Every structure is written in structure tokens, then in C-alpha cells.
Amino acid sequence: xxxxxxxxxxxxxxxxxxxxxxxxxxxxxxxxxxxxxxxxxxxxxxxxxxxxxxxxxxxxxxxxxxxxxxxxxxxxxxxxxxxxxxxxxxxxxxxxxxxxxxxxxxxxxxxxxxxxxxxxxxxxxxxxxxxxxxxxxxxxxxxxxxxxxxxxxxxxxxxxxxxxxxxxxxxxxxxxxxxxxxxxxxxxxxxxxxxxxxxxxxxxxxxxxxxxxxxxxxxxxxxxxxxxxxxxxxxxxxxxxxxxxxxxxxxxxxxxxxxxxxxxxxxxxxxxxxxxxxxxxxxxxxxxxxxxxxxxxxxxxxxxxxxxxxxxxxxxxxxxxxxxxxxxxxxxxxxxxxxxxxxxxxxxxxxxxxxxxxxx
Numbered sequence: 001x002x003x004x005x006x007x008x009x010x011x012x013x014x015x016x017x018x019x020x021x022x023x024x025x026x027x028x029x030x031x032x033x034x035x036x037x038x039x040x041x042x043x044x045x046x047x048x049x050x051x052x053x054x055x056x057x058x059x060x061x062x063x064x065x066x067x068x069x070x071x072x073x074x075x076x077x078x079x080x081x082x083x084x085x086x087x088x089x090x091x092x093x094x095x096x097x098x099x100x101x102x103x104x105x106x107x108x109x110x111x112x113x114x115x116x117x118x119x120x121x122x123x124x125x126x127x128x129x130x131x132x133x134x135x136x137x138x139x140x141x142x143x144x145x146x147x148x149x150x151x152x153x154x155x156x157x158x159x160x161x162x163x164x165x166x167x168x169x170x171x172x173x174x175x176x177x178x179x180x181x182x183x184x185x186x187x188x189x190x191x192x193x194x195x196x197x198x199x200x201x202x203x204x205x206x207x208x209x210x211x212x213x214x215x216x217x218x219x220x221x222x223x224x225x226x227x228x229x230x231x232x233x234x235x236x237x238x239x240x241x242x243x244x245x246x247x248x249x250x251x252x253x254x255x256x257x258x259x260x261x262x263x264x265x266x267x268x269x270x271x272x273x274x275x276x277x278x279x280x281x282x283x284x285x286x287x288x289x290x291x292x293x294x295x296x297x298x299x300x301x302x303x304x305x306x307x308x309x310x311x312x313x314x315x316x317x318x319x320x321x322x323x324x325x326x327x328x329x330x331x332x333x334x335x336x337x338x339x340x341x342x343x344x345x346x347x348x349x350x351x352x353x354x355x356x357x358x359x360x
Contacts (some may be wrong), residue, residue, distance in 0.1 A: 043074045044056070045077045047078040048081055048082035049077055049082065050078075052174045055170075055173075058188075059073050059074050062191065066188075076201060077170060079166075082167075082171050082175050083163070083167050083168065083171045083208075085208075086209075087176055090172065090178075090179070090208075090209070101312050101317065103313060105312045105313050105340075106312075108341065109337075109341055109344065112152050112345055113341060113344045113345050117152075119352070120155060120158075121147045121148065121156065121349035121353075122349060122356060123156075124151070125144075125147050125349065128241070129143075131244050131245075135229070139245075140252060140259075141248040141251045142346070142350075144350040144353075145251070145262075145342065146247050146248055146251075147346065148342045148345040149247050149332065150243065150247065151345055151349070152338070152341055152345060153215055154215075154216060156214070157214045157238070157240065160206060160212070160214060160238065161206040161207040163205060165201075165204040165205060165210050165212060166190070166201050166202055166204075168206070168207070168208055168209060169187040169190055169219075170187060185220065186219050186220060189218075189219035189223055212238075214238065215246055217237055217246065221250065224253070225250040225253055226249075227242065229241050230242060255324065257323075257324055260323060260325055262329070262346075263322045263340065264300050264301075264320060265319070266296055266297065266300065266319050267319070268295055270294070273293050273294065274293045277293055278308070280307070280308075280309065281322060281327060281334070281335075281339060283307045284305045284306070285306055285307075286305055287305070287306065290308065290321070295321070302323065304324075307321065307326060308322075309326075311340065326343065
């Protein structure tokens with residue numbers, strides 16, 4: 001995997017001789033114009049996106065709003081590849097009608113809360129204990145939740161993705177109308193990030209959706225939440241230290257409450273109408289409402305409202321209640337199953353790590 005470091009300082013190259021004053025100003029703001037990237041003299045996109053009106057509008061807008069040299073950006077997008085497999089994969093990920101109970105949670109959990117992933121989390125914790133402790137002290141996020149995010153996302157950096165980010169984002173911005181607005185914004189953020197960092201935008205690789213690094217940050221998340229946690233002047237999401245600090249900062253920025261719980265499993269009495277209640281991470285119920293519908297809250301800490309979580313397990317529905325911190329995890333991925341997998345992996349890694357320390 002080619003390792004990309006996004007430098008915090010703005011890189012300004014030498015002006016290209018023979019340009020007009022306005023063109024000189026635009027090129028001065030555009031590190032892409034150093035001769036490394038191809039240039040389309042007529043500022044027209046060719047290649048896979050030659051017939052895309054959206055691509056042409058994007059070039060014009062980036063020139064107008066961000067002073068990109070249109071001939072350079074058009075040349076860059078002419079090298080971007082339209083990846084049909086990405087479109088097909090996105091279609092398979094699209095929301096579908098709720099199915100009958102079939103053990104979906106059990107299968108999902110089995111992908112992430114595994115013996116190998118737990119052992120990998122313990123090894124990662126040992127290797128980066130000081131950094132995790134520092135992140136916890138600064139942002140109030142327990143080490144096990146930082147570790148679990150990295151374990152679920154990339155197996156602690158073992159698989160960060162091999163899809164060229166430019167291709168992924170261009171495909172989804174210009175050839176996937178259902179999410180075009182969102183991915184056009186991510187492509188915009190990615191190119192701004194690359195320009196400000198002096199990075200060749202053809203080099204970074206990541207997921208099929210454009211996520212990057214150990215924590216799989218999208219470009220807009222990189223802009224807002226990535227931190228230089230080792231103080232080397234670089235926000236490098238492929239570096240464990242910066243990845244740890246960035247995940248912790250992300251959680252803190254989205255309202256993580258230090259010292260508070262995440263989720264608790266509960267029992268439910270049959271025949272009291274729990275099925276009538278909304279479930280999922282976005283649900284919110286008062287404790288009296290939950291109790292009236294048969295949810296046993298004995299031993300559940302706190303006094304505030306709770307999310308009711310219904311997991312389609314192989315042996316029947318598992319009921320949990322989620323606290324504010326459970327909602328914070330869903331800001332990373334808007335999925336009840338995702339957040340629960342992170343929570344359960346975190347608990348398992350912490351237990352194994354603690355047992356290993358006790359056995360020394």
C-alpha cells in the first residue's frame with residue numbers, strides 16, 4: 001500500500017511562464033500544475049467521463065469557487081476510471097425492505113467479533129498503549145472503543161483498501177445519480193485536501209466508496225476531524241498514531257460522554273406490546289414507556305431516555321438499550337448492527353487485554 005501523508009502546510013509551486021495574470025494566480029494556487037499531472041489545453045474532460053455533463057460542470061465550479069486551473073483539473077479527471085463494479089456494489093448496499101427474522105445479526109456479528117479480531121485488538125493495544133492512553137486522556141474516549149473502530153474498519157490497518165480514491169469518487173459523483181450530490185462533495189473535499197497537501201491525487205487508495213486510512217475517513221471527515229497526533233506536521237491516516245487520535249477526536253466532536261455507558265442488554269416480558277415500539281439507534285423512549293411495554297430496566301444505569309435496540313439473532317430477538325454514546329458510534333456508520341459490533345468487539349478486547357495484564 002502506497003503510504004500518503006497529508007501535509008498541513010499549503011504547497012505553492014513556481015508560476016508557469018507565459019501565463020496571463022489571472023491564469024498565473026490560478027496556477028499559483030494549484031500545486032497540480034507543477035508538471036506532474038496531465039493538462040487538457042481546452043479544459044475538456046476526456047476518457048471515461050468525456051460525455052458527463054456533471055464532470056464538465058464540476059470542473060467549471062471548482063475553477064470558479066476554488067481557483068483550480070480548469071485545464072489541469074480536466075486533465076486529471078480524464079485519467080479517472082469509471083468502475084462499473086463500484087456502482088454494482090453500491091446498488092447491493094442500498095436500503096431494502098425489512099425481511100422476516102433470519103438471524104441477520106448473528107451473521108453480521110460473526111464477521112467482526114471473532115477470535116482473530118479480538119486477538120488482533122489486544123496486540124494493537126499493547127503496541128500502541130501509550131498513544132491510546134494519551135488519546136483517552138485528551139478526548140475522554142476509552143482505548144477499547146478506538147481499537148474496536150480500527151478493528152471493524154480495517155483489521156487494525158491490515159486491509160485499508162486498494163481502490164484508487166480518485167476513481168471511486170469520480171465514479172460515484174458522475175455515474176451514480178442516487179448519491180451523486182454526496183459524492184460530488186466528497187470529490188471536492190478530496191481534491192482540496194490533495195491540493196493543500198501537495199499530494200498527487202492519483203496516488204491515495206482506499207475503499208470502493210472513497211474512505212481512507214486505518215479509520216476509513218471520508219475526505220470531508222478528514223478535513224474536519226483528522227489530527228496530527230504525533231506532532232510531525234502531517235495528518236497521516238495510514239499512521240497508527242494519527243489514526244488513533246483522529247478516531248478519538250471524531251468521537252469527542254460528536255458528543256462522546258466520558259465515563260458513561262454505551263449499551264446494556266435487557267430482558268423483555270412477553271405480551272406487553274414491546275413490538276409496538278420503534279426500535280433502532282434513532283429511537284428514543286422514556287424509561288416509563290419502556291417499562292410499560294415489558295422492558296426490564298432493573299440495573300440499567302442513568303435516568304435519561306434510551307434507544308431500544310432489537311437484534312435479529314439466530315435464537316430469537318435480542319433486546320438492548322442504547323445510551324448517548326451508542327448514538328455517537330452510529331455517527332461513524334449509521335447502522336445499529338455496526339455500532340453494536342463495535343461495542344461488543346470493544347468489550348471483548350478489553351476483557352482479553354485485562355486478563356493478559358492480570359496474568360503477567
